[in-house]
Amino acid sequence: MVIHYKCPNCGADMAFDSESGHLNCPSCGHEETIETLPEENIERKFDEGEAKEYHCENCGAIILTEAETTATHCGFCGAPVVLADRLTGDLAPAKVIPFTVSKDEAVAAFKKWTRGGRLTPRGFMSGERIKKMTGMYVPFWLYDIEGEAHVQAIGTQVRTYQRGDTIYTETDFYDVFREIDLSYLKVPADASEKMDDVLMDKLEPYDYSDLKDFRMPYLAGYLAEKYDFDDEQLFSRVESKIIPYIDSYISTTISGYSSVSYTNKQIDAQKKKVYYTLFPVWMVYYDFDNKEHTFAMNGQTGKVVGKPPISSGKVALWFTGIAASSFVAMKAIAFAVGGVLW
Amino acid sequence: MVKHFSQKLAWALLMGLLLIACGMPAFAQAADLIHDEAGLLSGEEAQELEALAEQYGAEQDVDFLFLTTNSTDGQSIEAYMGDFFDARADSTGQEDAVLLTIDIGGRELYLAGFGTAEQTLDSERVELVLDRIMPEIQAEDYGGAFEDAVVTSSEYMEYRPGVNPESIFLKTWFHLAIAILLAGIIVGSMLYNAGGKVTTTPGTYVDRDHTRVRSQDDRFRNKTVTRRKVPKNKDGGGFGGGGGMTGGGRSFSGGGRSF
Numbered sequence: 001m002v003i004h005y006k007c008p009n010c011g012a013d014m015a016f017d018s019e020s021g022h023l024n025c026p027s028c029g030h031e032e033t034i035e036t037l038p039e040e041n042i043e044r045k046f047d048e049g050e051a052k053e054y055h056c057e058n059c060g061a062i063i064l065t066e067a068e069t070t071a072t073h074c075g076f077c078g079a080p081v082v083l084a085d086r087l088t089g090d091l092a093p094a095k096v097i098p099f100t101v102s103k104d105e106a107v108a109a110f111k112k113w114t115r116g117g118r119l120t121p122r123g124f125m126s127g128e129r130i131k132k133m134t135g136m137y138v139p140f141w142l143y144d145i146e147g148e149a150h151v152q153a154i155g156t157q158v159r160t161y162q163r164g165d166t167i168y169t170e171t172d173f174y175d176v177f178r179e180i181d182l183s184y185l186k187v188p189a190d191a192s193e194k195m196d197d198v199l200m201d202k203l204e205p206y207d208y209s210d211l212k213d214f215r216m217p218y219l220a221g222y223l224a225e226k227y228d229f230d231d232e233q234l235f236s237r238v239e240s241k242i243i244p245y246i247d248s249y250i251s252t253t254i255s256g257y258s259s260v261s262y263t264n265k266q267i268d269a270q271k272k273k274v275y276y277t278l279f280p281v282w283m284v285y286y287d288f289d290n291k292e293h294t295f296a297m298n299g300q301t302g303k304v305v306g307k308p309p310i311s312s313g314k315v316a317l318w319f320t321g322i323a324a325s326s327f328v329a330m331k332a333i334a335f336a337v338g339g340v341l342w
Numbered sequence: 343m344v345k346h347f348s349q350k351l352a353w354a355l356l357m358g359l360l361l362i363a364c365g366m367p368a369f370a371q372a373a374d375l376i377h378d379e380a381g382l383l384s385g386e387e388a389q390e391l392e393a394l395a396e397q398y399g400a401e402q403d404v405d406f407l408f409l410t411t412n413s414t415d416g417q418s419i420e421a422y423m424g425d426f427f428d429a430r431a432d433s434t435g436q437e438d439a440v441l442l443t444i445d446i447g448g449r450e451l452y453l454a455g456f457g458t459a460e461q462t463l464d465s466e467r468v469e470l471v472l473d474r475i476m477p478e479i480q481a482e483d484y485g486g487a488f489e490d491a492v493v494t495s496s497e498y499m500e501y502r503p504g505v506n507p508e509s510i511f512l513k514t515w516f517h518l519a520i521a522i523l524l525a526g527i528i529v530g531s532m533l534y535n536a537g538g539k540v541t542t543t544p545g546t547y548v549d550r551d552h553t554r555v556r557s558q559d560d561r562f563r564n565k566t567v568t569r570r571k572v573p574k575n576k577d578g579g580g581f582g583g584g585g586g587m588t589g590g591g592r593s594f595s596g597g598g599r600s601f
Contacts, residue, residue: 201540205541323524324521327518
């Protein structure tokens, strides 16, 4: 099934506008909220039996997509299309965070980010060689996690005091027990195989106050993917993500000791609820030194992640600069205190 | 040609006069610094040390004195060297001095700072110098010990009074190591964060309403006590630390060791 959102004014294909949060018509400028767009302007066409081949309703061209794509542009006429049958049933996202960073803002934010790179080569810093920017909704699973932890530990309190010419060191040992209820809400893990996990983790956090119930028109004008891994497959990844959080919480509940050694730590975490959610990501493809570098930008907060090229000259410069200036500073202090330079 | 020659001659004469003028007091004092009554040094060695003491003494504006004896005539080594210095200071008028005394009969040595050296070579620094020269004393290289004492003392006297000259914070290698470490850490973290920082914290996704300690118990189990003696500040052979007063009323910093 192919869906076009037709402008009630002029009939052109509307796309989601990140600034207003509405559907926007590029030809006449008409705006329409997602909730009020009349049903007759949502043009659906079913390709029965032809699950993988879609036809553009505008020009009739075949829309070629990968099997995971749920929103794209018609390769021929450029009209934004949403592939609805890939977003229904089990594949229907529950939530979405719409883009709030527009393409122009994304370009500006990326340029600003490249200028801030203190170790990147000079040519990279101009940010002028953006080859392609793609706004993409990346599928994530959000997990509500509930669990409990049973902790046993031995804590020590050490006191040192002096009587006459003897130093006494007194160590008190305590058996420490804790039973802890744990609850974590909407911990994300990206469900797309194509996306680098480390890169996606660094894009966090997203602001969940903008989390909306999913509606297809949000996708118009962007690319979107459906998940490659289901929530069962990804749970272990989320678990490994929150274990350090749980550990650090446990350590805050045991205080007042000089040292704590855990003798038993049982953490039992289960997923209570999962939400299939689409997060907005700007993918930036950047040419530098005949190599393409890929960066990702949080489409809500503008945070940029990705490995920039590193200039070894600048690294050396910073290193010698910091080393030399701190050496001089320490020498100056030593001279002020001791009165001798060497 | 003749004019040229007479000019050269005039220069040579002038230089000669200057040399004599400078050298005179040095030669006059020369025999006064080393008092090797126990005969621990050869004549040649004594001359070399004399020159060395002369050179360093001029830099620090003190006399570096070396006194050896076979016997302190029943006195303590402090009193003996005090009497020696009183007599010398009364006759020469030089109150600023560093005096190393070796009593080969009693197998003791004492290092003292008089006048300005009481501050610039305080008792704490005396102990450091003694630490440095003890191996040479034990190897019976008394000349070497004096030489080391002179060099080390004048090195220490460069430092502001009260500062520990052997403090690690004043060492160049330490400054260099810290500088390199600091630069490494800063540039390393810049490199590590060049691709974007992880800004989620343990608090990002926690549900504060439902994450809590349900029950807790801290039960005292047992107690251990360990005892140890307060370590002594001085090692076995040390005495007379902190200096004192000579019979003639001159105060000094100093410290002694047995060997």
